[in-house]
Amino acid sequence: MPENPFYLQLRDRLVTLIETGELPPASRLPGERLLAERFATTRVTLRQALTQLESEGLIHRRNRRGWFVSPRRVEYSPNHDQSFDQYVSAQGRHPQTEVLDVRRQPATAEAAQALGIACGQVTLHVKRRRYIDGRAVLLERIWLRDDLLPGLAEGDFSTSLWQRLWEEYGLVLARKSLRLYPTALTGDEAEALGVHSGCAGLCVTRVTHDREGRALEYDEDYWLHDAICLRVEVAM
Amino acid sequence: MPENPFYLQLRDRLVTLIETGELPPASRLPGERLLAERFATTRVTLRQALTQLESEGLIHRRNRRGWFVSPRRVEYSPNHDQSFDQYVSAQGRHPQTEVLDVRRQPATAEAAQALGIACGQVTLHVKRRRYIDGRAVLLERIWLRDDLLPGLAEGDFSTSLWQRLWEEYGLVLARKSLRLYPTALTGDEAEALGVHSGCAGLCVTRVTHDREGRALEYDEDYWLHDAICLRVEVAM
Structure with a gap:
């Protein structure tokens, strides 16, 4: 099986942070620059991973306030x-x-x-x-x-x-x-x-x-x- | 009220084509180049309008075969x-x-x-x-x-x-x-x-x-x- 593209691997690592509670429901994610540094990736790739998580309903954006973990449905x-x-x-x-x-x-x-x-x-x-x-x-x-x-x-x-x-x-x-x-x-x-x-x-x-x-x-x-x-x- | 951005006006015109039956359910849309010419717009703006219609569930893409009007749900x-x-x-x-x-x-x-x-x-x-x-x-x-x-x-x-x-x-x-x-x-x-x-x-x-x-x-x-x-x- 071919390896997943990097942004999907990144997505999986972020999901783990959410599931283990390191990023609890309703918490704010670190800024995109910090996250890109932590995962040694570019802002573009990080954005792809975040957008993917957004469409899955796991995180959401708030106007000018950044990304947040979505609360339970x-x-x-x-x-x-x-x-x-x-x-x-x-x-x-x-x-x-x-x-x-x-x-x-x-x-x-x-x-x-x-x-x-x-x-x-x-x-x-x-x-x-x-x-x-x-x-x-x-x-x-x-x-x-x-x-x-x-x-x-x-x-x-x-x-x-x-x-x-x-x-x-x-x-x-x-x-x-x-x-x-x-x-x-x-x-x-x-x-x-x-x-x-x-x-x-x-x-x-x-x-x-x-x-x-x-x-x-x-x-x-x-x-x-x-x-x-x-x-x-x-x-x- | 401010005028809608052009891609949303374009979206409305495409919706009219779908609703009047000029583009019937399951039909294939003309190619993007033709559409852009017809509406005197750029491919980029046209793409924005098409993506918007896709997220509304009105049209969908098929691999390498272009855009199609979505059938009734x-x-x-x-x-x-x-x-x-x-x-x-x-x-x-x-x-x-x-x-x-x-x-x-x-x-x-x-x-x-x-x-x-x-x-x-x-x-x-x-x-x-x-x-x-x-x-x-x-x-x-x-x-x-x-x-x-x-x-x-x-x-x-x-x-x-x-x-x-x-x-x-x-x-x-x-x-x-x-x-x-x-x-x-x-x-x-x-x-x-x-x-x-x-x-x-x-x-x-x-x-x-x-x-x-x-x-x-x-x-x-x-x-x-x-x-x-x-x-x-x-x-x-």
Whole structure:
């Protein structure tokens, strides 16, 4: 078998440093010049190894602050009826939500189809950025049937939406339909999460129905690729 | 708002060509020199636009054959008890399976944990490459408790495994536990799927239990990022 190219050998040595805890989760890597010296290599080759580790989700860049070891992925189980705050906290991590925008506007084609309404019908659109341990990991776009939920726009969107729907409208979540696919983060999403356009991500869309079978909410979640792991249990 | 950089404008124009069907799914793009001429740009800028479209999963490269529009993603619903052949065919696509390796060997740490056996215990390991419409999209690594399934190694692994377990051993699949996360395809996986190391992918692991609660099979599926979309239905 031919020997691996040097940048992949270098990648393996960096993985060892991460796995043995010499570089613990969330720690900052030494500067690139120092690392290149330590491994007796060029900045170009070192960069190749770091980029490889980045695409594997083991390290990530922060604007002007260098490279960091990526924290463990948070697990999300769509089978469980847990809010973002609940499942992040349950894993010993710190959740935070920032409401970026709340406004009534025509639904996009995808949102209209998901909600079963006419394309262009006005819905309540909410944009939120969510953090785990201070790191922005998720941009969430929500479209809500506020024609069925009068006064919804006036409330607080920094906490669980379905808890509000239960408390304020007596609505019970009955069924969720999820789609998941790897994608690149571009434009708005990339900017909101502080990554370059084209960075790997995971898109999770979700339509939520109440007990009367009405699709009340459509959600598009854009996750940093290295922050999330989904767990699905299926009984046959 | 500042104008988008030129490569992103170029990306938008290429997306229009794809969406209007001027460049239909699975078609080959004109050569890079021709494209650069058509859009009056340099090869470098054109490459930036193409790479962006590649990371979004809209186009992909084939070794020495240039750029192709990516076919529609195939949908996989873990809730449904369908084999790869079944769900790919049901979507009007052509599935194919190539068995790359079948051998008894010690389980990896992940496989042993998933199967609830001692690390290093010998299992039957099967490696398969799966195709949709002739494109290699999935590398599958399977670990099987063949100590509980005598004679398993001698059969055919190019078809549905659980159909064999049912027909030959009377076993019924009862529960599946899946984990999904975006990852980079590296080493073996990248090579088997004909992409460069570091290319975006999706890893889906699956533990399958029979009716007696025994974990008989552990699976690691490595998908090309642009080939797959998962659909999960959850009733609360």
